[in-house]
Amino acid sequence: MGGGLLITGANGMLGSELRSLAAPRREVICTDIAEMDVTDLAAVREVFAANRPSVVVHGGALTDVDGCETDPDRAFRVNALGTRNVALAAAEQGAPVLYVSTDYVFDGRATRPYVEFDPVGPRSVYGASKLAGERFVRELAAGRFWIVRTQWVYGFRGKNFVDTILAAARAGKPLRVVDDQIGCPTWARDLARGVLAIIDQDPGYGTYHCSSRGSCSWFAFAGEILRMAGVAPVSLEPMPSSELDRAAPRPAYSVLRNYMLEQTIGDLMPPWQEALAGYLAAGGDG
Ligand SMILES: NC(=O)c1ccc[n+]([C@@H]2O[C@H](COP(=O)([O-])OP(=O)(O)OC[C@H]3O[C@@H](n4cnc5c(N)ncnc54)[C@H](OP(=O)(O)O)[C@@H]3O)[C@@H](O)[C@H]2O)c1
Structure with missing residues (x-):
């Protein structure tokens, strides 16, 4: 095998x-849109041929869920065709691909955590475009792939829920937060550890859920963020998601259970409260 670990979306939260x-x-070969736009197959092939990666983590994506809803062509071009291009180029170089996917591939109507065998049914363009990416990986990565689904990611790069809540509370704004969507917040650093464990310990190719453990609503998450950070908001009230005028529907319930990790190398992901404490201690919103 040739070079090292090639990352797409290397400037993002996970990357x-x-x-x-x-x-x-x-x-590590770091690429983001400036070095390699994944929608450009020729560019992707050129970067792969020049670097001959031994393994690829494909995290590059359009993650603006409402932006995807209003521009489906662009969403599919990046999330589906971009993933096709990465899977093709990786197969041509003989490198396995780890594709990062999402809880939004599910319809959100479950009443217990989703495992890897549950039927998919995305309700948003973002979810559908990421699912199309999963299908390209299954078809084109020459059988050498891991699909790793995660959810509610926050981290040091870019806008995230934790920092938004803390900033608003510190600015003395009253807070109203959705309490009818249930998921599990996942720190990007824990996800990165999970991704590297899957690559290094190779539990076998296939689909894995990799999110923090437990579940909560955004409202409960906000309450815990404020409590842990020791910030008292002017007010914190629950609100229904129907009051938010968003382009894309969100799954009402999309908790992922890391069943395949449990059955193989062990579920190394921490409970979400522990992860949040780690993020704040590491300087989140610091
Ligand atoms: N964030 C979440 O809650 C969440 C949940 C489940 C799954 N995921 C998945 O996890 C992966 C990593 O997400 P993240 O939270 O780290 O997202 P992120 O911070 O938005 O990072 C994605 C990166 O990909 C880049 N990118 C966009 N278009 C590209 C293109 N055409 N070619 C190459 N790179 C491109 C982005 O650049 P720009 O910033 O310039 O667009 C960004 O740097 C994604 O595949 C996402 O679908 C995320």
Whole structure:
């Protein structure tokens, strides 16, 4: 095998954690849209041929869920065709691909955590475009792939719920937060650790859920963020998601259970409260 670990979306929340966790141990080839736009197959092939990666983590995506809803062509171009291009180029170089996918592939009508065998049924363009990416990976990655679904990711790069809540509370704004969507907040650093564990310990190719453990509503998450950070808001009240005028529907219930990790290398993901404490201690919103 040739080079090292090639990351797409390396400037994103997950990518930036991955690059710093992986770099001391192995050669890392970082790419984001400026170095390699995944929608351009020729460019993707050129970068892969030049670097000959031994393994690929494909995290590059359009993650603006409402933006995807209003521009489906672009969403599918990046999330579906971009993933096709990465899967094709990886197969041509003989490198396995780890594709990061999402709880939005499910319809959100479950009453217990989703496992990897549950039927999919995305309700948003984002979810459908990521699912199309999963299908391309299954078809084109020459059988050498891991599909890793996660959810409610927050981290140091970009806008995230934790920082938004803390900033609003510190600015003295009254807070109203959705209490009818249930999921599990996942720190990008824990996800990066999970991704590297899957690559290094190879529990077998296939689909894995990898989110923090437990579940909560956004409202409960906000309450815990404020409590842990020791910030008292002017007010914190629950609200129904119907009051938010958003382009894309969100799954009402989309808790993921890391069943396949449990059955193989063990579920290394922490409970969401522990992860949140880690993020705040590491300087989240600091
Ligand atoms: N965030 C979540 O809650 C969540 C939940 C479940 C699954 N995921 C999945 O996890 C992965 C990582 O997400 P994240 O939260 O780290 O997202 P992120 O912070 O938005 O990072 C994604 C990166 O991909 C880049 N990108 C966009 N279009 C690209 C293109 N055409 N070619 C190459 N790179 C491109 C983005 O650049 P720009 O910033 O310039 O667009 C960004 O740097 C994604 O595949 C996402 O679908 C995320």
